[in-house]
Amino acid sequence: MPSPTSSGALTVGFDLDMTLIDSRPGIHACYLALAERTGTYIDADLAVTRLGPPLADELVHWFPADRVAAMSDLYRAMYPAIAITATPAMTGAREAIAAVREFGGRAIVVTAKYEPNAKLHLEHLGIEPDALIGNLWAEQKAVALREQGAGVYVGDHVGDVRGARAAGALSVAVPTGPCDAAELRAAGADVVLDDLTHFPAWLASYPRDPRDPRDPGDPGYSDATAARA
Template sequence: MTLIDSRPGIKAAYAALAAETGTFIDADLAITRLGPPLEQELAHWFPDDQIQPVGDRYRELYPAHAIGPTPALPGAHEAIAAVQQYGPGGGAGAGASGVAVGGRAIVVTAKHEPNAKLHLEHLGIRPDAVIGWLWAEAKAEALHEYGASVYVGDHIGDVRGAHTAGALAVAVATGPCDADELREAGADVVLADLTEFPAWWRGYVADLA
């Protein structure tokens, strides 16, 4: 949960999925484990041979149930604007997972890309690009492609992705991993939340000058 607090929406989507399939899903527990791909969570509730079709159905249900209840986190709009306004000509990324740095603000997330875009459009968050379906080290693919030198995320998987890409790992303690976990995972910078990001970013860019 870097730019958005997806917990209310995901909880609603799981409730709809449980009602439709007749399978118990502890949605309150599931939303404490956000970050990894959906299939990892579904494996706790469904047999292996059902995970793919159930995952497809969840993603179909998601827009109707998850977009409306999901708010932006404090500082989300300002963080994107700071990168776009004060970028050094490189790029920054954020995960929705997270945000990346380099003159352009890109969002790289494990979410189903169309649903990630729906969230951002609904909330008026306008990054320069949105790349979905990438988790942890795999996020380095997009970070390399867009030349991101900084990646902002809320999970230890985001820290690994940043380091795999050779980017600075900036972590915000607004997701399932607390500040100590993020530091232990090797985050280069740990912020309480995105409201602290614009000031940090301006200092970072100034130091590059």
């Protein structure tokens, strides 16, 4: 496992939904609008408990497979007017991005979300990453992470952990989405923080050799880190 700075300037990748933004309110509203528009029942309460995978993975629960592509297009077209202003930043998101910059690094966003809508979210919230790459899920994220030279990838889903590991990046996980801390550790997360508010302190104190455990008393310390030491 490489050090976050082993290849030069630090680049940290962040997932978007449920990592940097709480997209549940906006997505919930958009699913209800799609259900009304199409006359198809969608359990929006259930759908927002399993955010992370691509949109088609959710729509296949509610529409025949041969309609999923068309419904994805319709959902994405409706999304800007419904979901953007309803979606807040996660607590600590702006500070996490700022911490990377203060460290002299680059902060990028790599997400499964449709890239134009991801861009609208970030612009609305005033979050300005150095790069945004959308439409990538799980191990697919490794392509962008490697191209961008990311040494760290921060996400809330086991798919994000898999993407980080496939890229040879350090996996930092936050249980602020559908996966709890135990699931994230079991998937192979190197570090599990309670939420992004702990990220700046972690970044400032993280040893250059990630095999060395930090002080277990540090906020957000993960016992998974010690287990790998």
